């Protein structure tokens with residue numbers, strides 16, 4: 001069976017205004033199956049968002065290929081929805097119109113079916129009574145729910161999420177994680193979820209890709225074989241603690257880096273929750 005998403009020897013460098021280019025990703029190889037929930041965990045600034053932007057088709061990789069069902073990604077695609085760290089809602093549009101934005105952008109005027117779809121998504125994310133509210137009347141968590149509903153409007157096959165809950169307080173963040181699992185059950189998607197939180201990655205994902213410091217290479221892929229549906233009880237299971245410990249070790253292990261002249265140097269630690 002073809003992988004849904006395939007990264008094949010993907011490297012990416014950004015040109016620098018002066019000096020050497022910034023190498024963000026180096027030789028990344030991994031695939032994601034249809035309907036799989038994959039979390040990406042790595043130190044700050046290692047290249048996680050770069051990886052996401054390549055899958056979103058925002059720019060091409062310097063080398064290697066990113067493909068969806070064997071078709072190279074060559075630009076933004078309708079079959080991919082994105083949820084950003086900040087909800088990026090239009091402040092002058094109400095909640096319903098914000099959810100309908102992708103239709104307005106694509107086709108101009110939403111039809112009755114689009115409006116029904118947007119309303120049903122708002123119901124699913126718990127905002128049925130807030131359709132006419134303006135974004136500044138919503139809490140951060142509610143705004144992020146609008147962002148999720150908007151990302152699902154065109155019924156994408158792939159959902160890319162870039163640290164979507166990192167700006168929220170701890171309680172809301174946990175609640176949003178459980179809500180996301182419920183939404184994912186109701187509308188199964190292939191998910192690529194970027195996070196700094198080990199616990200969040202273990203709770204949500206089928207598999208966690210652990211990246212090294214920049215330039216990001218794949219340190220290890222860890223399959224999370226906790227039964228689903230997962231709930232607050234999952235967090236108290238022994239296996240949950242074992243997975244978080246394992247990932248912590250992978251992230252914090254001192255790395256050996258080859259330095260010019262053949263000497264070896266110990267890598268440092270990184271800030272990760």
Ligand SMILES: Nc1ncnc2c1ncn2[C@@H]1O[C@H](COP(=O)(O)OP(=O)(O)OP(=O)(O)O)[C@@H](O)[C@H]1O
Nearest residue numbers: 014015022024043044045046047048049050051214
């Ligand atoms: N447009 C750009 N031009 C030049 N360098 C960039 C650009 N975007 C990102 N970078 C650099 O590439 C590296 C990887 O950035 P990226 O945003 O992918 O990391 P990240 O892991 O998502 O970071 P964080 O965890 O802080 O969100 C960083 O050193 C960053 O400064």
